[in-house]
Amino acid sequence: MRILHILDHGLPLQSGYTFRTRAILTAQAAAGHVVAAVTGPRQGASAGGIEPVDGLTFHRTSGDGTPRGLVGEITGIARFATRIAAAVTHFLPDILHAHSPALDGLAAWHVARRHGLPLLYEIRAFWEDAAVGNGTGTEGSLKYRATRTLERFVVDRADAVAVICEGLRGDLIERGVAADKIMVSPNGVDLTLFGTPAPRDAALAATLGLIDDEVIGFIGSFYPYEGLDDLIAAMPALVAARPRATLLLVGGGPAEAALRAQAAASPVAERIRFVGRVPHAEVERYYSLVDVLAYPRKAMRLTELVTPLKPLEAMAQGRLVAASDVGGHRELIRDGDTGTLFAADDPAAIATALAGLLADRSGWETRRVRGRAFVEQERNWSSNICRYDTVYQRLVEAANRKSRWSAYPART
Incomplete structure (x- = not known):
């Protein structure tokens, strides 16, 4: 299966976000899938193009870094969606796998709808709560509530939702999201990187x-x-x-x-x-x-x-x-x-x-x-990634059935 991941940022930047992404893509490639990723404006200054890093392929969104203000965010989403669409034309994926924040999911949804592709949206944290934890946001503020509303908008329009733990799944269910729409793909470790404990240095x-x-x-x-x-x-x-x-x-x-x-x-x-x-x-x-x-x-x-x-x-x-x-x-x-x-x-x-x-x-x-x-x-990524496969297959088959009458046939 050909899987295009939609990311806020990726390698060579280093963060828990990028390490989880690398583990997923590396394990999926080892399992026989063909994978690529598109990174958004927050990756940093870029002229666009395609960049290989650690054996993985990243399509970059052009721009000079993090968008500022409401107009900047809207412009950033539009540029991101344009880059995702170009990557779709180049890579010909079977499915789009967008990773939070919700802005990524929103950009991916526009492209998925246009091309008749299924969309899995993965939530790694509720970003309004992450902002509170980082000291950059306030619980209950206008921005907090707007981010929460946007998250629900994307969740409702995605074909399936993945979360990294039971806590997030339970919270979404309490908000009224159907339980059978949500899968849990827990955090794991790439044991090819952390395979053998090192002796004392x-x-x-x-x-x-x-x-x-x-x-x-x-x-x-x-x-x-x-x-x-x-x-x-x-x-x-x-x-x-x-x-x-x-x-x-x-x-x-x-x-x-x-x-x-x-x-x-x-x-x-x-x-x-x-x-x-x-x-x-x-x-x-x-x-x-x-x-x-x-x-x-x-x-x-x-x-x-x-x-x-x-x-x-x-x-x-x-x-x-x-x-x-x-x-x-x-x-x-x-x-x-x-x-x-x-x-x-x-x-x-x-x-x-x-x-x-x-x-x-x-x-x-x-x-x-x-x-x-x-x-x-x-929590071993080599087996964790199998959780996605059943969902991918179900969504792709549903998209292929729909393509019999859709104006936008799904890729195969």
Whole structure:
């Protein structure tokens, strides 16, 4: 089957969004599908054209980056739709697979309707809630409500909807979307990239001064909703209980400056290390140094509904995982079995949970094995992508039946 993915942005940019996309496209190609993607205006300055990256083909939308204001967004959607249409003519897909935000789905819907192609629309998060979590939006504001309305408009017009977790599916059903229209394609790990846990990188440990430390780590993006301020606030109590405890923060993002200032003012500032962003190919080296990966997400709509990717990567690497007890984490982590859950928004609870893990290592290996097995069996992209196939086939067959009388025959 020929599948054209419609994306907000893609490789070579690095984000959880692009890593999930790469995993899907790579796994589908390995399974025998023919895949390509179109990226939108937010990819950055581009003259358009076709660009190969990591063995994948990306059709680029021309422009100078993120559209500004309402007129800019409307113009951006029009340019995106024009580029998608050109990619359809060039690639001749059987189906369009658009990924959130809803602006992508809207542009794809116009092209799908014009060409008689089926449209699967995939929601990775409700972007109005993501804006609240990022500190760039306010719940209940005009923009929040408009984004929510646009999402429903696209959902109603797509032939099928995919979501990344049960939280999003349940929320859509509560809004009145038919349950049988929604499939769950959960976050997963490409085990060809995170296949074998790396041995401890002694040279890197020496460079970072982590020789005999008990290392608590976070590897990811520094957004306010990640709760890294609570993790830093927990460090004095954790160090009091475990004097060799050190926090290693790998990544960057909007909250970085505030977090660095908070850490510098901490009475245990010498026990908090910032590494900055590292190339994705280097990430395994940092995982190898960490005893416990901590994910202290704050409790809000975004984190209650959406499952993150990073805890799965940590489990694939054979690392222990400790996380706040928000809904997105509860879908991934079984407390006391594959990981540890602690109360959200509570530095004291974080310190207690982490100190307890560091004090008793007797169950570490069992928990690591169970976490790794969970990823292999339930969150492995090589098998996850099979969930799409049944939906693709159903939609393409329906489009082909419709083409018998439609003025716009479906591609085959």
